[in-house]
Amino acid sequence: MKTLTAILGLAVAAGAASLSVTPAQAEPVTLTWQMWASTDAEVAAWKHVAEMVTAKHPDIKVELRTAPWRDYWTKLPTFVASNQLADIVSIQSLRLPNFTTIFEPLAEYASKSGLDLGQFDRSIIEGMSADGQLYALPYDFGPFMLFYNQDLFEKYQVPLPKPGWTQAEFLAAAKALTRDGNYGFGATSVDYWLPFVLSDGANYLTADGELNFTDPALQQVFQSWVELVTKDKVAPVIAASGQPSNEIIGGRFASGNVAMYFDGPWSLINKRKSVTFHIGLAPVPAGKSGSVTLTAGSGFGIAKTSQHKQEAWEAIQILTGPEAEQYLASEGRAFAARTEQQKYWYDVAASGVAGAREAISFALQNAKPYRTTANWNTVAELLEQYVPLAFGGSQTGPQVLDTVQSLASE
Structure with missing residues (x-):
């Protein structure tokens, strides 16, 4: 992406400052958050990280609203048309180009708060960007x-x-x-x-x-x-x-x-809790051009219609922060977008999964970004x-x- 370097350059200070507890506000704020989830295990994981926001910011509460995967994308345009978007909107990289107009650009927020975007995998920062603008902070990515x-x-x-x-x-x-x-x-x-x-x-x-x-x-x-x-x-x-x-x-x-x-590796949370056999992972089998897979990911953005944009920014920093990423990776819900936390997916979620580390490492070496039409x-x-x-x-x-x-x- 032609201005990705500029995006990264806007936020190069230490990210630790973004995780500090902020002073109490005059009035508590309840943020709404739209997210897809198809199982009880997924809903529990998202509620857990939502509670992390309040633990860091006692005057911010996050109200989670979930829908199954297919329903989520059916309902999102309806929410846009009826002005019912949540404060925090979850978005997948391949669908971001369809919805850039609903999101608040984040580069200035990242620069002012000192968030180091270099802590995230570069490819998914690119996936959460369009036309030189960063629209969401990523929590995961991974290959098929x-x-x-x-x-x-x-x-x-x-x-x-x-x-x-x-x-x-x-x-x-x-x-x-x-x-x-x-x-x-x-x-x-x-x-x-x-x-x-x-x-x-x-x-x-x-x-x-x-x-x-x-x-x-x-x-x-x-x-x-x-x-x-x-x-x-x-x-x-x-x-x-x-x-x-x-x-x-x-x-x-x-x-x-x-x-x-x-x-994708994000689905391991459901497999770990539902199967009675040993799971293995392998790359896509090679054809005439080798083993080539697609990589995609997801993240959280701030709705332009939100009345609490600064609070939403504070929240998504926690939802995609090191503590949340460690938890989501350990649970198998995310192959962490933050490179430092990826080890928890390997060492905890995929412990005992045959070929997991080798499969993902090989796949990422041969992956192409999942590009889509509008x-x-x-x-x-x-x-x-x-x-x-x-x-x-x-x-x-x-x-x-x-x-x-x-x-x-x-």
Whole structure:
């Protein structure tokens, strides 16, 4: 990003000052905070860090408002239109370009408070920025990678996946693990097939950043993804529903019905509390262009409509501060955006997870930022709606992508 260096240069003083307890205010303030959460474990984690704000600033209380992932992005435009935004708004890096107008730019706040943005991974500071402006402080980032059921691999004597494994080895493992009523893999409608596209040398965006779903090379890769369900039969059919396909597959993985699926390190909090088997992690299997994955992250910004912008700034510094990052990383809810706190994800949350450190280290070396179009939320919804038609066999993968491209371009 052309002015990222300037953004970082505005806030180079010691960040410790931002964590000090501020003097009591004349009137207590209650801040509202919008965040996505799909499980009780996630809600508990966010409530915990919200309480950290009040512990540091006794006159600030944070009222958490959560919605499941898919509902969150459906409701956010409605909140904007009806002037009902919370004071603190959570945002994902790939959706930030859609919503920059609702956020207060943060570079001046960071400069005045002496917050050192260099404590955060540079790539996610860039992800929380657009057109040279920083709009949110990040709490996490990470690559898409493979989660696998280590117990099933060992039961059926299938070699464990590791950095450098190929798509042919992935398919062989998926076939060997599809037995006894279980599936070797779980294919989803959105997101997680895109690293297969990149690893095969294709791209889902044009050089100008436009949607590229009609590209023959991309469509060929996507058809192979569909055929994991329809031809190879190593993945279950997932019908369109109100629940995101990745949550459905994640649930089947947790139950032991699916041996492998793609997700990010932020989901480890739910897996640690729900599975009864040993989990392993591996990078995306290599295609013609190697193992190429996507990396994305999320953070918290201040709504322009907030009546308590300074208090919201104090709060998001705590929500993304070292103490909160240590907690979120230890719980497996975040691969910390702060580089110093990433060790807690490795040493606590991923303790006993086979290949975790090697998988993330390898993936980050070969990752590309998750770039999107301005209407990516629409693209994601269209994929959830139409990809199940290909999984069910009523349309081919290319036909589905042609439809999504056409409707997303209207």
